[in-house]
Every structure is written in structure tokens, then in C-alpha cells.
Amino acid sequence: MSMKFLPDKPIYQQLIDHIIGDIIRGALAAGEKLPSVREYAVAVGVNANTMQRVYKELEQMEITETRRGQGSFVTENKERIEELREEMKEQLVQSFIQNVEALGFTTNEMVNYLSKRGGNDD
Structure with missing residues (x-):
């Protein structure tokens, strides 16, 4: 699972x-146990201290929780996971709009283009 x-x-x-x-994709389910810091660090090719920081940040964001002697788990709080989905959606849309406007396209122009392309209407 080495990452670039x-x-x-x-x-x-x-x-x-x-x-x-x-x-968000469901590859990690609510309540699922994460690999240990050391296991995850080796798997992605980073220092264990970096992975420890990742786990600490995720816990502060209330995305994961640490259970003493058991490890780190994805939160079972479905509302928090839904909030996370909405936050990510907002970030992606804002980034998209900034990039589109920086290139001189209007939001309406892009909405029209996207509606012509089709896709999921979820």
C-alpha cells in the first residue's frame, strides 16, 4: 500500500x-480498527512519528478514537461521519470554484457544462 x-x-x-x-468511501467502516501506528507507517513508507501525528490529529478531529490497550478505531458516531462527508464536499466545491474562476470561467458556464456531461445525480 505504499503511497506516492x-x-x-x-x-x-x-x-x-x-x-x-x-x-467517506466506506473502505473503512464505523467502528473498524485501524492498523497500529507502526504497521501503517511501514505499509505507506513513512516514519512512525509521522503516523503517530496522523492518528493524533484524526482523534482530535473526532474521526477516530483510541481505546487503551486495543488501538485506534474509526468513530462509531454516524453523525460525525456524515459531517465529514459534507465538510469534504464543501472543500472540493470551493477548490473547484476557485480554480474555475482563476481560469476565467463562470460558475454558470461550468454548471451548464457539467450538466451536459451527465453523471450521477446523487
């Missing part, structure tokens, strides 16, 4: 985003 990291964003943040993505 982008040079313009801190590695720990990329790992947080990756884990959040796994939760």
Missing part, C-alpha cells in the same frame, strides 16, 4: 486526507 506523496502538501496531511477518503 505530493511535494506541495505535508505528508501527514496527505495521510489524513487518505484515511478520511477511505472512511
Whole structure:
């Protein structure tokens, strides 16, 4: 599961985003146990201290919880997971709009284009 990291964003943040993505996609289920810090660090090719920071940040964000002697688990709080989905959706849309406007496209122009392309209407 070795990952390729982008040079313009801190590695720990990329790992947080990756884990959040796994939760949002359902690849990591509510209540599921995460690998140990050391196991995950080896799997993705980073220092264990970096992975420890990732787990600490995820816990502070109330995305994971640590159970003494058992490890780290994805939160079972379904509302928090839904909030996370909405936060990520908002971030993606804001980033998209900024990029589109920076290139001189209007929001309406892009909405029209996207509606013509089709896709899921979820």
C-alpha cells in the first residue's frame, strides 16, 4: 500500500486526507480498527512519528478514537461521519470554484457544462 506523496502538501496531511477518503468511501467502516501506528507507517513508507501525528490529529478531529490497550478505531458516531462527508464536499466545491474562476470561467458556464456531461445525480 505504499503511497506516492505530493511535494506541495505535508505528508501527514496527505495521510489524513487518505484515511478520511477511505472512511467517506466506506473502505473503512464505523467502528473498524485501524492498523497500529507502526504497521501503517511501514505499509505507506513513512516514519512512525509521522503516523503517530496522523492518528493524533484524526482523534482530535473526532474521526477516530483510541481505546487503551486495543488501538485506534474509526468513530462509531454516524453523525460525525456524515459531517465529514459534507465538510469534504464543501472543500472540493470551493477548490473547484476557485480554480474555475482563476481560469476565467463562470460558475454558470461550468454548471451548464457539467450538466451536459451527465453523471450521477446523487
